[in-house]
Every structure is written in C-alpha cells, then in structure tokens.
Amino acid sequence: MTLAVVGEQKQPRRRARRGADETVGVTSGGWFVKITIAVVVLIWMVPAVGVLVTSFRTEAVSNRTGWWTMFAHPFRTSEWTLQNYREALGTGGFKSAFLNSLAVAIPSTVIPIVIAAFAAYAFSWMSFRGRHVMFVLVVGLMVVPLQMALIPILRLYTSGASLGGLRVFPDLELNGTFLGIWLAHTGFGLPLATYLLRNYIGSLPSSIIESAQIDGADHFTIFWRLVVPLSVPALAAFAIFQFLWVWNDLLVAYVFLGGTRDTRVITIALANLVGSRGENWYLLTSAAFISMALPLVVFFSLQRYFVRGLTAGSVKG
Amino acid sequence: MSETVKPPVLQRIDHRTATAVRVIGVVAAIFAFGFLGTRMLDFLRDDDANRLLVVLSAILLGVVGVFVVFWAMDQVVDWLPKKIREGARPYVFVGPAIVILSVFLIYPVINTMLISLRDANGQDFVGADNYRFVFTNHSMLRALRNTAGWVIIVPLIAVSVGLGFATLADRLRRGEAVAKSLIFLPMAISFVGAAVTFRLIYSYRPSGFGTNIGLLNGIWQGLGNEPVAWLSQQPWNNLFLMVIMVWMQTGFAMVVLSSAIKAIPTEIIEAARIDGASEWRIFRYVTVPSILPTIVVVTTYMVINAMKVFDIVFVMGNAETNGTEVVAERMIRWYFISNHDGRAAAIAVVLFLAVIPVMVWNVRKFRQQEAMR
Numbered sequence: 001m002t003l004a005v006v007g008e009q010k011q012p013r014r015r016a017r018r019g020a021d022e023t024v025g026v027t028s029g030g031w032f033v034k035i036t037i038a039v040v041v042l043i044w045m046v047p048a049v050g051v052l053v054t055s056f057r058t059e060a061v062s063n064r065t066g067w068w069t070m071f072a073h074p075f076r077t078s079e080w081t082l083q084n085y086r087e088a089l090g091t092g093g094f095k096s097a098f099l100n101s102l103a104v105a106i107p108s109t110v111i112p113i114v115i116a117a118f119a120a121y122a123f124s125w126m127s128f129r130g131r132h133v134m135f136v137l138v139v140g141l142m143v144v145p146l147q148m149a150l151i152p153i154l155r156l157y158t159s160g161a162s163l164g165g166l167r168v169f170p171d172l173e174l175n176g177t178f179l180g181i182w183l184a185h186t187g188f189g190l191p192l193a194t195y196l197l198r199n200y201i202g203s204l205p206s207s208i209i210e211s212a213q214i215d216g217a218d219h220f221t222i223f224w225r226l227v228v229p230l231s232v233p234a235l236a237a238f239a240i241f242q243f244l245w246v247w248n249d250l251l252v253a254y255v256f257l258g259g260t261r262d263t264r265v266i267t268i269a270l271a272n273l274v275g276s277r278g279e280n281w282y283l284l285t286s287a288a289f290i291s292m293a294l295p296l297v298v299f300f301s302l303q304r305y306f307v308r309g310l311t312a313g314s315v316k317g
Numbered sequence: 318m319s320e321t322v323k324p325p326v327l328q329r330i331d332h333r334t335a336t337a338v339r340v341i342g343v344v345a346a347i348f349a350f351g352f353l354g355t356r357m358l359d360f361l362r363d364d365d366a367n368r369l370l371v372v373l374s375a376i377l378l379g380v381v382g383v384f385v386v387f388w389a390m391d392q393v394v395d396w397l398p399k400k401i402r403e404g405a406r407p408y409v410f411v412g413p414a415i416v417i418l419s420v421f422l423i424y425p426v427i428n429t430m431l432i433s434l435r436d437a438n439g440q441d442f443v444g445a446d447n448y449r450f451v452f453t454n455h456s457m458l459r460a461l462r463n464t465a466g467w468v469i470i471v472p473l474i475a476v477s478v479g480l481g482f483a484t485l486a487d488r489l490r491r492g493e494a495v496a497k498s499l500i501f502l503p504m505a506i507s508f509v510g511a512a513v514t515f516r517l518i519y520s521y522r523p524s525g526f527g528t529n530i531g532l533l534n535g536i537w538q539g540l541g542n543e544p545v546a547w548l549s550q551q552p553w554n555n556l557f558l559m560v561i562m563v564w565m566q567t568g569f570a571m572v573v574l575s576s577a578i579k580a581i582p583t584e585i586i587e588a589a590r591i592d593g594a595s596e597w598r599i600f601r602y603v604t605v606p607s608i609l610p611t612i613v614v615v616t617t618y619m620v621i622n623a624m625k626v627f628d629i630v631f632v633m634g635n636a637e638t639n640g641t642e643v644v645a646e647r648m649i650r651w652y653f654i655s656n657h658d659g660r661a662a663a664i665a666v667v668l669f670l671a672v673i674p675v676m677v678w679n680v681r682k683f684r685q686q687e688a689m690r
Contacts, residue, residue, distance in 0.1 A: 033488045040482055041499050047514045047564065048503070050532060054517065066530045067517075103372040107379025114383045115413050122410035131407075132687075134415060139683045141422050143672050145625055147648050147665040149421060151658055152428035155439075156420070178375045187421025194414055219406055220391045248507030250628045251649070267509045271632050274513060281517060281530065288513040292506045299505040303498060 055285035056080050062282045084286035092283060093261055094290050097269035103178055104253065104265050105246040108185035109239055115186065116193035117201075117235065121223045123194070124202035125209055135198070141191040150255050153184060157256070176263060181256045188252070189242050200234035201227055236305045244295055266291045336396070343392045346385065353378075386413070426669070433662035447663035457664075460642035463555050467626055467643060470556070472619035474563045476612065479570030484600060486571075487578055497575065501568030508565070508628030515561045516633070519547040548633065551640045558641055561629050566622065570615050577611040578604060617675060624671060644668060 053067045061079045070079065089095040122128070123135050157175040174180030204227065212222045228235070246252075250267040257263045259272055270291050273284060390409045397405055432439045433447055451457050482500060486493045503511060520531030521544055529535060534544045548554050581604065589599050605612070627645040636642045636650075644664060652661035 030488075033485045037482070037485055037489065037492075037496050040478070041496050044500050044503070044564065044567075046532070047511075047518055050517050051514050062530065063527070064530075065528060066532065066535045068532065068535065099369060099372045103375040106376045110380045111383050114387065115417065118387055118410045119414035122407045126407040126410065128404070128407035128411075134411065136680055136683065137423075138414075138418070140676050140680050141418060142679060143621060143675050144422055144426060145645075145665070145668045145672060147625070147645055148429050148669050149425035151432055151439075151652060151662055151665070152425035153421060155428075178379075182379055183417070184421065187417050190414060190417055191422070219410070220388075223410075244505065248510075250507065250509050250631070251645075254649070255653075267507050267628075270507075270509050270513065271628075274509075274516070274632055275634065279520070281520070284513055285517065288510050292510050295505040295507070296502070299502065 051285045051288055054281050055084055055289045056082070057282065058083070059280075059282040062285075084282045085290070088283055088287040088290060092269075092273070092287060093264075094266065094269055094287055096261070097264055097266040098290065098294075100257075100263060101247055101266040104181055104185075104257070105243055107178070107182045108189070108246045109243045111182055112186045112189040112193045112242060113197075113235060113239060116190055116197050116238075117228065117231070118223065119194050120197035120201045121219075121227055123198045124204075125222075125227075126219065135194075138191050138194050138198075142195060144191075146188050146252065149184075149188070150251075153187075154255060175256065176258055176260070178257075178263070181252065184252055184256050185242075185246050185249075189245070193238050193242070196238055197231065197234055200231055204230055233305075236302075240298060240302055240305050244298065247295060339392060339395070343389055347389055429662045429665050429669075432658055433666045435659045435662075437657040437659055439658040439662075443659065447659045450660055451663050451667060456637055456642055457647060459640055460644050460647045463640075463642060464624060464626075464644045466555055467559060467562070467623040468620050471559050471562050471566070471623040471626075472616050474559075475567045475619055476570045476574075476616050478563070479567045479615075480574050480605075480612070482567070483571045483575035483578055484604060486575065497568075497572060501572055503565045504568045506565075508561075509632050511561050511565050512629050512632040515557075515564075519557060521546040521548070548641075549635075549639050554639055555641055558629055558633060562623065562626060566619060570619065573615050574608060574611060577608040581607045621672060621675060625668065 050067050053070060054062050057067065057070065057079055058081045070076075089098075123131060154175065157180050174183070208226065208230075209222060212226055217225070248267065250271060253265045253268050254271075257265060257268070259268050264272070270284075270287055273287055277283060387409075390412075391406070394402060394406050394409050434442060434444065436443050436446075452461075483497075486496050489496065506514075517530075518532045520529065521534055522529050523546075524544060529538060529544045531547075533547060538544055547557050550557075585603055585607075586599060589603050594602070625645050626643055627649065630636050630641055630643050630646045631649065633639075633641065636646055644667065648661050648664040648668075651657045651664065
C-alpha cells in the first residue's frame, strides 16, 4: 500500500497551474473558493498562534487574560517577555532534554538507514537463498503495532533471555541507555526503511551495476561508491520521516528511557510538565514551542523531501 | 583484482603482504573500535559528564559504529575460501537487518502472545483470563468503544476535509502552495505538543476562580454562557480529543489527495465541463472515482494511526475519570502503573489482531507487483 502512494508522488507534474482552463468555466466559484480556503486556513492556524503568542507573554498577563486580548493592544511592551524561554531552558531542564532528543534522534535515524540500505542492496542486486521469503517477512512486519514489542524488549533489556538454561541474550542493562533506545527505534523503523530503499535501489538501471561489475568493482565498492550516491533522494526522504518520528515519539522514549532528568527526551519533559504544572501556561507554551522548533525548521527548509518522506512512510507499526 | 601479469612468486608475495596488511588492519580496527566503544558507553552512563560531550560522542558512536561493523564484516568475508566467499557475502549485507528484525519484532510478537496467557508477572499460565478481562472490564470496554469511535470519526473527518480542501485549493490561481503548507504544518509537531496546544484552547476555570483564558470558553462566555469544563463532558470529551488528531492529520490526507487530483488528465475534466456537467458532478463522478485508490490508502493509514492513538489521551490525563480511555493507552497503564504484564500483553495482542488484515493485504499486493515485474 505504501508503494501506491510513492508511485503517485513519482508521477511527472502534470500542470503547475490551471491558468488556461480557469477561463473555460470555473470563474463562477472564485470567491466561494477563496473564502472557504481562507476560513479553513485561519481555523487551522489559531491553535498554533495561541501557543506562540502565550509563550511570549509574561506569567502574570497570560494568567489573567486570554491570549487573543493582546490583539487589542499589540505594542504594550510591558506584556511581552523572553523570560519564559529562559526559565524553560534553564530550570525547566529543556536545554538538556533538547540535547537528549538530539542524541536519541540522530543515531536512531542513521543506524536504520545504513542497515536497511545494505539489506536493500542485497535484496535488489545479489542472489541468495531465502531472498524472497526474507523480503516478504519485511513487508509483513511493516504494520506490526510497536505495542507488541514493548514488553519482551524491555525484559531483554532488564534481564536478558535464556532458553532452557542457555543464555541466548545477555543481560546488557540496556534499559535507560541511549544504545537501548537506538536499537529499539532501529528495529521499529527497519521494515519500512528496507522496503522503501529496496523499491528505490531495485529500480536503478541494471546496466550501471553490471558495467561496474565488469570493471572489477566488488559489491561493497558498488554499494558505497555508486548506489548510495544515486539513492540520495530516497535516503533523504526516509531520513526526514524517521528523524521526525523519533523526535516526536513519546511512547518508545517513555518505555525505554523513562523520565529521569539525565536521559529524558523533550517529549517526556513536556508531558511531565503537563502533569506537574498543567496550568502554568507561560512555561507550558514556551516549552511546547521549544519542542516544536526543530521539526518546524525541518518542515520549512526541507518541505519537498518532508512531504515525500511522510507520504512514503505513511504505514508504520 | 589487478590484471597485470607478474611472475608467480611475486604474485604470491603480493597476495601475502596484502592479506597480512588486511588482517592487521581489521584486527586493529576491531580492537580500537571495541575499546573506544566501551569507553564511550561508560562515558554515556556517567551522570556528571558534560552533556554536550555526551551527546556528541553518542552521535559519533551510533553513526560511525554501524558503518565500521559492515566494513569489518565485508573484510572478514574476503578471507573466506574463494568457493564460498561470494555465496556468503549477501548474508553479510542482509544479516544485520534480519538479526535486528528477529530480535526486535519477530521474537517480541511471539513472546507477547505467550505472555498474554500468563499472570501479572508473566510466570504462571492463566489461560484466557486476560482476554476475558479485556472484553468484560468496564474501563476496557469503554476503551474499546472509544477506540472504535476514533477509528471511524478521525479518518472520516480528516479525509473529507482534506479532500475538500485539496479540490478547492487546486482552483486557486495563486497561494495554493502556501495554503497547503499551513494546513500541513501540524503534521510536523509531536502529539504531545499538539495536546498542549489544545489544552490551552480547552482550558477551564470555574466562575469565581479568575478569567477563563481558554479560547473555547472565551467564545462560549462571549455568547453569554457559563464556562464549561470541556474535557470532562462525557462523552463529548472524546470528540474534543479527536479534534486534535484531525487537526494534525488532515494536512497529510490533503497533500496526498492533492497530488492524486493533479494527476487526473486535464482532458477528462475539460470534456466533462464542455458537456455541461456542474462542478459538483465533476467532483462526484470524475474526481472521486479517479483517485479512489489513493483515498483507500490514505484512509487505511489513518485508521491504523487512530487505532494506536496513545500520546494525546495519555498526556491529557485522568482518562479513567473522564471516560476517555483508548486501547493503546490502557496497555501502558496496565504495564507500567498497574504492573500487570499479562493484561498489557493481551491488550497489545488485540491491537495486533486488528492490523492483520492490512498485513495480509500488503503482502498480497507485494506478491502481485513482484509477479508483474
């Protein structure tokens, strides 16, 4: 089902703008269309604007009046402040939470991509026993809800696993460590990454690969010097999808990293803040905005890849 | 693989030195990496270490580490006897992926099913007790009912609004891209962030406890009503939570459907227009049928997502008193707060069973595509 969506994305852009046929018949609905669009966009913007505005208002003011009242007197500077952000980043602990999120999200993005790219290359251009079966497995695992994996993996992390007295998985004390959550995210992201990259790498022209082989390049060289550079669009699309997925994730971080101040990621910190100081809006909104800042930067700077990544990654367990 | 002809003796020496250099290189790399890796892992666990350094070394270890592993394994394969060398190499490439999938998905799926038949600690066999609990407990039944609501209502609204918006935005002479990205924007933020955003909208203070700073109560009071605690109005509070997910996911439906709409050949629409079809009829009998496959895909995606909704309900808190429980949220409650592994596992299995049709459908579709290749 993912393939169908990706296919749609790959189709050539048919027309950038209707221009010509607008004059044929659609002139009547012009105002209706514009107003409806404007109203919907406005409704969609209101929640985010509320957070943004409140995050810059002083504690006393935001506690006393609704944020929309500021439109009556937007230039009353005594009501504006940066102190909220200072407090959230400092005593609120959101600076270290931000760094922890980076430490979780970057390797959790790169590791599955590297592993999936090697696997995708093998599935596309190498022949070996069990190739088809293994790939069907990958396709099947794509929609497994990750709730199915939480309990057993946490058990592996805290006490290892043994089979009839034989230790098959050592007790690595991975619970609460970065390595533990990287591996978990790698496992959950891998089926989709392998599937997408295999579709892309498999559609590269075979003549390129074959001529490199004739020139004496081994598989590792072909993969690293030829296939990876050619697959940058697919790699970037998945990278953005996975990065945002991990950055915005609460569940996996809650289970494997927990809420201690040293390791908690930004979503956990925010969720805890809601629990402990749910009505301190000056702090909640600035903290929320800190957590959204990076995804929004990614969104605005890499919008094309972002859309491609999200639509490609639409089905994930 | 050099093809220049050399005396056999020289060839042998070349070969030997090359092998020796390779062996030393790989062994040194493995040791160095192992040493650095363990050091870094210790460092990562050190609470007093500088946070920025910890983060940087974590990133370095995670990023460089995987690549080194693959490179070293490939080198190891090069020493194997020629006969089996190329037969073994594919397994080096797919091996790590298969191992990780086995440990982190296949084994857990089986293990969770087994745990779901056991008691709170996952020790004693209790038969179908946990499943009986899932389908008789009051709170669980409410969770199942609410999740059914999420699964029907969220995709329905998000896809309809997304489709309508995509169709209308397609008519805009300019500003289409801006309008679309503003609707799409909430997709970038986390469920937790979105939950905070909407808590501000639903915020409530009883009269006498200060001004209501929530937008909804602001409007409600502006219309001359008493303030309302929106998030405890059963069963409507479920709808208020669903709004959050609709807000986040409509943009996704809209973007995907919009690209499908743009792929409809202009000639068909123009032909319909020349024949005098109204805009509504064009939408109903040309646009919708042409993009139906995409609508199905987007809806399925939304259904799966709505089924697993967790963060929104969890962050809003008090699910039990407010009657807003959902299945995935119950699972975490039973696992972490009530420490009942068996019940948590049974709840997870229920979720898993619900996605199996999609799984089968995916595999079947993949098979068809392979057959056509």
